[in-house]
Amino acid sequence: MKEKQIIFTGGGTAGHVMVNLAIIPYFLENGWKVDYIGSKNGIEKDLIQSLRGVTYHSISTGKLRRYFSIENFKDPFKVLNGTGQAHRIIGKKKPAVIFSKGGFVSVPVLAAAKMRGVPAVIHESDYTPGLANKLAIPFARKVLATFPETMKYLPEEKATYIGAVVREELFQGERNKGYKLTGFTGGKDVLLIMGGSAGSKKINDAVRDNLDTLLEHFQIIHICGKDNVDTAYEQQGYVQFEYVQDELKDLFAITDFVCSRAGANAIFEFLALRKPMLLIPLSRQASRGDQILNARSFEKQGYCKVLEEEDLEKASLEEKLLALKKEKYTIREKMLEYQVSEAKQKVIDAILQQAKWD
Template sequence: MKVIVTGGGTGGHIYPALALVKEIKRFAPHSECLYIGTKKGLESDIVPRAGIPFKTITISGFKRKISVHNVKTVWKFIRGTRKARKLIEEFGADIVIGTGGYVAGPVVYAASKMGVPTIIHEQNSVPGLTNKFLSRFVDKVAVSFKESSTYFPSDKVSYTGNPRASEVSGEKRENPLGDIGLKEEKKTVVIVGGSRGARPINEAFLEALPAVGSKKWQYLYVTGSVHYDKVIEEVKKAGNPENVVIKPFIHDMPAVLSYADLMVTRAGATTLAEITALGLPSILIPSPYVTNNHQEKNARALSENGAAILRTEKELDAKILLKDIDEVLSNEETWKSMNRSSLKLAAPRAAEHIYHLMEELMTPQ
């Protein structure tokens, strides 16, 4: 079996694709996989590091208003489709799977026009332009949130969850907390705003620092590389409480989250897949700067089911942040209820479900 996977731009599109490749290899060890991305996207670094053959095309996204940029994008799409067709033919693909991002557009579109079976996976509760466009041409649409089903042709949709959950929910690894300066026996709050950080979360936590040192819990504060130096300066001014560890980035976040008790974070789809797979209670502060405000809609899928506390950027401050953390960690019944609710929303077999969709499409009728 020869499989092409495509998707890129952000980790939210890339990591589910990598999880799917891993599952394909588990079910079909002799299968061959090729990843098609762009040179400028994060995938150009992440995918080769994962040891997956990688090819590129050139493409950019559409603006939501009429512009010269969109005329250039149409031309890039046409050229990208031609190159994608060539790569599909040379590889001899049996199936093509897109996980979102602009690069998936020409690759999946070319495959559909060539009669190659196609699947797209949508991570968010509100789909992006690329997947909305592709849904008219593909054979199957796999979704992470049931709420997004209404945006696609109903006869094509399958609720699978996010493949990233399949990796996170595996065998528990050795406790990494001691290696990063935390105590294994203490309740742990992980605060993170993504790889580039989130200024409002940083500001609320810095404001809370004077009160944090007296708390029973410990805090792993992942600032994002952009904000790290400034945050370290502020932490030093506050006396650097001994129950706070500051890091710019954590490479193996799932391992850390396996031993955490609460997470404070944005509401990206991949992050939510990770925390629900682990049953981890969370305080979610959605980014308001994303397409169609989809992070808030992602977060509501958890908060309305009792798995998370949702706070908008406008209402977040130090007092509210500390109150929410205390409310979850000081009440065992509250924590257990959120834990159970989170696990109910998990999709630990998401990648396996997508693999079975692949088998269904490739089986002669």
Template sequence: MKIVVSGGGTGGHIYPALALIRTISKQYPATEFLYIGTERGLEANIIRKENIPFAPIHITGFKRSLSFENVKTIYRFIKGVRDSKKLLKKFKPDAVIGTGGYVCGPVLYAAAKMNIPTVIHEQNSVPGLTNKFLSRYVDKVATCFEQVGQHFPQNKVILTGNPRASEVVAAKKIGALQSFGLKEHVPTALIFGGSRGAKAINEAVINSLSHLAKKPYQVLYVTGEIHYENVSKEAELLGKFDNITIVPFIHNMQEILPSVQVVVGRAGATSIAEISALGLPSILIPSPYVTNNHQEKNAEVLVNKGAAFMLLEKELTSKRLVETLDAVLLDDAKRKKMSEASKELGMRDASIRLFHVIEELVQNK
């Protein structure tokens, strides 16, 4: 089978696509892939480093306010459709899947018009503009949250989960915490604010360090590379903490997650997929700077199931952070209950589910 994958802009669109490609390649080695993205997005470097065939098109997203740029975007979309059709005619895919981001617009639209089986994958609990537009033309809409299905044609929606979940389940590394100077059998909190870090989370954690140093649990604290130097300087003024390790970034996050007992961080779709796949309790601090406030809505799904606590950034203080960490890490019964609730939401076989959707469409075409 030959599959075109498209998705870009942010890691939240790219890593699920990459996880899908890896899983399918492992299960069905004869499958051929072509990834269509943009040179400006993160996907250009990430996909090429994985030695996956990559073809770029030029496209930009629509502004949500009236802007002359939107006229240019319409022109780029039309050209993007023409360029996509050329790539699709040359590669001759059996199916095309889009994992989000504006680059999917012309690619999936072109594929649908060429009568190629098409699937879009919506990771969040609130649909993106591109996916809402494409849902009128594609064959299937794969989702990760049940409630997002109401925004799409009901006959097209199928709940598959996030492919990223499939990867993280099998990735545990022995001695992962020891490599960060922490103990393997002590309850551990992983605190991070995304790949670039989050200023508000960093401020709350810095103000909590002296309190956390006295706890019977330990903390692996990821600052984000741009914040690391300043955070390290402030931490040094407070002294040395045997149960706290501060790092700028973790490249092998999928190997670390299975070794921790609670995750503190943002509520992006990929993070939630990883957390729930492993059955981890979480303390979610949604980013208030995302479209349609979708991270808060993502977090609410876990909170309503009893799998997470939510702290809004505007209400985040060191006192509330420490109290919430204590509520999870110092109460074994509570932590176990949250873990079970989290695991119920997890969909560990998401990549295979998604491939079966593609496979069925190809067979029925």
């Protein structure tokens, strides 16, 4: 019997990898050979290479910028090169199916999959499809949506609404381990602050400028991004991490509130864990505005408070966090109405349905 083979792709940010991390174990446990195509230097390489049983392949990628840059003239050649590299990998591995979480690295992979006649499934987390997925959708057989509103932006014949995929291990955190990691006690609310996988200088600066006041109300876990830890601010009740992976579940176990960017995968995990959140979405100047739509959708449903990045300053951050704390019971009641879907199994089922067997 021929060995079952699947290739995953997606990268650029942790959000473009987390769904893959949630479903790869199923395929490993069920005897599939698993390969991953990602970029040479993206965060996906570090995250995936930590998994046993997954072979990682690096390819050339472009960034698909929306603004003028001299790099825009070079990137089409990088994408073409990456498509050729992906074409060779797919030809050698002969997967039954390819699953893409999006990000710029996925475009050459999906194009190569189409050329090789390999069925592909795309997962779109955000309220509206990102540029990479827009380019890749013509090459895919199936597109899975996290927000029901996203369906109107997708080709009807390919699209299915499945809800949010949440990593099961996040529900398995231990409070005693969380307290040991931080040195915190149970006497004061814990606020977890994170600015995305790369961190956010603007959020980091606003928190540190306001640290003495915030520490009057919260114990603070600050996930501040690579090379962004500042030991000058070390003090009781405030701990910093560059990035957290395995220990995140234990930190969530002691967390009462979250202050975060508004990437779709992350905010649905906060919702599933019933953590009231202050969302500070990336501005339209720095993004396509998808995080703003994500945040406003959650705000409308009563799951969060929203602070626009343009309005982020010392006073506004404190004001919004105290308002969040004041309304925590109301927000949690709203969150209890949300039912965690069987999205993970729906993704797996969609992949299996599209798999091409010889």
